[in-house]
Amino acid sequence: DIHMTQSPSILSASVGDRVTITCRASQSISAWLAWYQQKPGKAPKLLIYKASTLESGVPSRFSGSGSGTEFTLTISSLQPDDFATYYCQQYDNFFTFGPGTTVDI
Amino acid sequence: EVQMVQSGAEVKKPGESLRISCKGSGYNFSSYWIGWVRQMSGKGLEWMGIIYPADSDARYSPSFQGQVTISADKSINTAFLQWSSLKASDSAMYYCARLSAYCRGSTCSGRFEFWGQGTLVTVSS
Numbered sequence A: 001d002i003h004m005t006q007s008p009s010i011l012s013a014s015v016g017d018r019v020t021i022t023c024r025a026s027q028s029i030s031a032w033l034a035w036y037q038q039k040p041g042k043a044p045k046l047l048i049y050k051a052s053t054l055e056s057g058v059p060s061r062f063s064g065s066g067s068g069t070e071f072t073l074t075i076s077s078l079q080p081d082d083f084a085t086y087y088c089q090q091y092d093n094f095f096t097f098g099p100g101t102t103v104d105i
Numbered sequence B: 001e002v003q004m005v006q007s008g009a010e011v012k013k014p015g016e017s018l019r020i021s022c023k024g025s026g027y028n029f030s031s032y033w034i035g036w037v038r039q040m041s042g043k044g045l046e047w048m049g050i051i052y053p054a055d056s057d058a059r060y061s062p063s064f065q066g067q068v069t070i071s072a073d074k075s076i077n078t079a080f081l082q083w084s085s086l087k088a089s090d091s092a093m094y095y096c097a098r099l100s101a102y103c104r105g106s107t108c109s110g111r112f113e114f115w116g117q118g119t120l121v122t123v124s125s
Helices: none
Strands: A004-007 A010-012 A019-025 A033-038 A045-049 A062-067 A070-075 A085-090 A101-104 B003-006 B010-012 B018-025 B034-039 B045-052 B057-060 B069-073 B078-083 B092-104 B107-115 B119-123
Touching: A004 A085, A019 A033, A019 A085, A019 A101, A033 A062, A033 B107, A045 A062, A045 B107, A070 A085, B003 B092, B003 B107, B010 B018, B018 B034, B018 B092, B018 B119, B034 B078, B045 B069, B045 B092, B057 B069, B078 B092
Parallel strands: A010 A101, B010 B119
Antiparallel strands: A004 A019, A019 A070, A033 A045, A033 A085, A062 A070, A085 A101, B003 B018, B018 B078, B034 B045, B034 B092, B045 B057, B069 B078, B092 B107, B092 B119
């Protein structure tokens, strides 16, 4: 099984900050990685897939990079609507979600 | 517009059976895998299983194999997640999602594109 880790688990930030979340896979997954945003009481929302492809309708302040075992999600200028929990998910071999990173004030 | 609409919240007793549903619309229901994801209170996301409605090919996470049954009825564009005997530890929010995915041999790959609103299952005596 492929194991996913994320760091940090909690990130305190302010509006306008540049924010970076790291996701690591226990083995190479090429670029088969997605990122999701989840707000309290809501379903997750797909932000990025294939490590760096922005889902339709997602603001361009979100970007993803990486391949192999290390990946990053970057928010270039944090907006009030971005305070949420972010999950990475590998899909090289079935599916595994990371434990999540909560971005709060 | 693609929509995944789930059935409402359920309160059950341990040992009871339950089936929750997920209706897809706005796309060719038979042609996309549908997945189920568990989220226990305050915890992360866990993939449970996926199903291809065209032929009801179902694949399960090892963690949930034998614990739940996933099915689909393409005539009514609906997927189901079923328990035969609930436990208190099954209490959680359950999400369905349409995937952009493919399966080749014994493995599958894909992303969870469109999510339902979630079904809260509470199991308590």
